[in-house]
Amino acid sequence: MFSYALHHHQELLRALIEHIELSVTALFIAFSIALPLGYSLSKSPRLSNTVVGLFSMLYAIPSLGLLALLVPVFGLGNVSAIIALVLYAQFILVRNTILGFRSVSPTMVEVGKGMGLSAFQLFRQVEFPLALPTIIGGLRVATASTIGIASLAAWINAGGLGAILFDGIYQNHIPKMLWGSLLITALGLSLELMLLDLQKSAQSEIHTTT
Amino acid sequence: MRPSETEPDFIELDRVSKRFPGSQQPGLKPTTLTIENGKFITVLGSSGSGKTTLLKLINRLHEPSSGEIRIQGRNIATTSAIELRRHIGYVIQQVGLFPHMTVEQNIAIVPEILGWTKRQIVQRVDELLTLVELSPHEFRKRYPGQLSGGQQQRVGLARALAGDPSILLMDEPFGAIDTLTRSKLQMELLEIQRKLKKTIIFVTHDISEALKLGDQVIVMHNGQVQQYDTPAKLLSEPANEFVRTFLDADAPYQQLEYMPIRHLITYRAEEVERNVPRIQENQSMKDALALMLDSPYNYVAVEDHRRRFLGIITLESLKAARRKWPTVGVS
Numbered sequence: 040m041f042s043y044a045l046h047h048h049q050e051l052l053r054a055l056i057e058h059i060e061l062s063v064t065a066l067f068i069a070f071s072i073a074l075p076l077g078y079s080l081s082k083s084p085r086l087s088n089t090v091v092g093l094f095s096m097l098y099a100i101p102s103l104g105l106l107a108l109l110v111p112v113f114g115l116g117n118v119s120a121i122i123a124l125v126l127y128a129q130f131i132l133v134r135n136t137i138l139g140f141r142s143v144s145p146t147m148v149e150v151g152k153g154m155g156l157s158a159f160q161l162f163r164q165v166e167f168p169l170a171l172p173t174i175i176g177g178l179r180v181a182t183a184s185t186i187g188i189a190s191l192a193a194w195i196n197a198g199g200l201g202a203i204l205f206d207g208i209y210q211n212h213i214p215k216m217l218w219g220s221l222l223i224t225a226l227g228l229s230l231e232l233m234l235l236d237l238q239k240s241a242q243s244e245i246h247t248t249t
Numbered sequence: 250m251r252p253s254e255t256e257p258d259f260i261e262l263d264r265v266s267k268r269f270p271g272s273q274q275p276g277l278k279p280t281t282l283t284i285e286n287g288k289f290i291t292v293l294g295s296s297g298s299g300k301t302t303l304l305k306l307i308n309r310l311h312e313p314s315s316g317e318i319r320i321q322g323r324n325i326a327t328t329s330a331i332e333l334r335r336h337i338g339y340v341i342q343q344v345g346l347f348p349h350m351t352v353e354q355n356i357a358i359v360p361e362i363l364g365w366t367k368r369q370i371v372q373r374v375d376e377l378l379t380l381v382e383l384s385p386h387e388f389r390k391r392y393p394g395q396l397s398g399g400q401q402q403r404v405g406l407a408r409a410l411a412g413d414p415s416i417l418l419m420d421e422p423f424g425a426i427d428t429l430t431r432s433k434l435q436m437e438l439l440e441i442q443r444k445l446k447k448t449i450i451f452v453t454h455d456i457s458e459a460l461k462l463g464d465q466v467i468v469m470h471n472g473q474v475q476q477y478d479t480p481a482k483l484l485s486e487p488a489n490e491f492v493r494t495f496l497d498a499d500a501p502y503q504q505l506e507y508m509p510i511r512h513l514i515t516y517r518a519e520e521v522e523r524n525v526p527r528i529q530e531n532q533s534m535k536d537a538l539a540l541m542l543d544s545p546y547n548y549v550a551v552e553d554h555r556r557r558f559l560g561i562i563t564l565e566s567l568k569a570a571r572r573k574w575p576t577v578g579v580s
Binding site: 146147149150151152153154155156157160164165168169244245246 | 308310331332333334335336339341343345347348349358359362392393394395408409418
């Protein structure tokens with residue numbers, strides 16, 4: 040098992056980097072969509088239910104099925120994989136972003152308005168910092184699920200650690216299987232811990248009132 | 250927003266009404282009134298009387314359904330709401346200090362958006378914390394969660410005063426504060442208003458608070474102003490049955506609560522016996538009477554806030570004041 044890693048460390052490293060690139064790109068795009076979307080939806084409860092409902096349906100589609108659906112349109116490779124990952128992440132990200140902004144007490148918003156903050160100042164100085172812990176919580180869960188689902192991207196030639204894992208399964212090659220799943224797990228765990236830390240520090244910034 | 254020579258010095262409501270969508274009762278029936286600069290106005294009413302609506306129309310958290318509001322002669326609907334609010338302090342019952350900002354950062358918000366320099370802001374924060382009797386050294390770096398309710402409201406007041414507004418709107422600011430701290434804060438607020446000459450519009454449902462603090466009181470009921478008068482006039486000449494019953498204007502003991510004792514003091518140099526009950530000069534005739542009822546003496550000793558002996562008040566002087574009522578007392 041270690042000899043495999045010694046001989047193929049470049050291949051493993053490349054797969055790991057691909058996996059990170061794929062996941063991080065997808066998460067970045069997903070978050071850039073979810074933040075403004077979630078913020079505006081947090082202001083209208085009825086519309087937000089509909090949109091979150093739609094995303095939850097999307098989330099329920101089996102990953103391989105969704106990938107297969109995207110390939111005829113966007114072809115094999117990165118693009119289809121990233122689109123699929125972005126779509127999956129929306130449900131968790133948008134839902135938590137909405138929850139985050141809704142958890143900001145209306146009193147805070149009214150006081151901010153009352154003292155003459157513009158809409159942007161209100162967002163930046165009051166709403167966003169107060170919603171942040173919940174938003175990061177969503178990002179944490181979305182990251183875990185994205186890294187998992189990104190393994191399947193290997194099926195449509197998007198590379199990543201999934202490629203190693205599936206090769207191993209095909210060839211009944213135990214070290215490949217092990218290293219593939221080990222690295223996926225390690226990647227998922229380390230990002231999880233990082234974000235958990237971030238979430239805690241955002242939470243402690245808030246100094247909950249007694 | 251500062252008063253100048255040519256502009257009238259007041260807030261005018263000109264046939265202002267507010268109707269909320271989906272509500273049968275208007276929030277505020279057409280109202281015309283004038284609030285002079287530098288006055289302490291209390292708005293008294295039960296919940297749903299329209300008192301908070303009246304307040305929020307002034308900083309445009311509500312827009313009137315009809316009529317217009319002029320501040321220093323300018324129709325506020327024609328100015329930017331955001332700009333307007335930066336020049337009107339706003340304090341609410343829940344205080345609403347931002348929990349993720351220190352006391353200092355909370356107070357600095359408005360000065361920062363007004364573009365003050367760092368140095369000015371630091372100085373202003375010190376000045377304001379001292380004004381609301383919190384030691385700047387001890388409190389500026391604290392978070393709201395580390396403060397008591399009374400301290401939070403002090404910071405809330407400091408924050409509202411930060412941009413040096415000429416108008417201060419206060420919505421039941423002491424409603425959630427225990428009685429003892431509350432009367433202390435009330436006295437301090439009066440002191441601050443005397444010092445800074447702000448126009449204060451103070452909403453409350455507490456009758457004694459409204460009568461104690463207000464130069465003038467706006468009594469509201471069902472979205473309508475019932476009477477707008479000095480506390481003495483409200484008690485002696487209630488405009489209608491509602492005001493009379495609401496203020497319990499017929500109960501002499503009740504009225505005594507709003508009669509300051511300072512007019513009744515017989516000043517004298519020599520101290521009285523140690524056992525004579527003590528009272529502070531800013532307390533009410535009701536307090537004085539209560540002390541006499543519980544002691545063998547027919548008088549109480551009056552002290553100033555530094556506990557220096559000033560003189561006495563006798564039971565006779567209370568009775569005399571009552572006979573002359575309502576000309577004595579409330580100023």
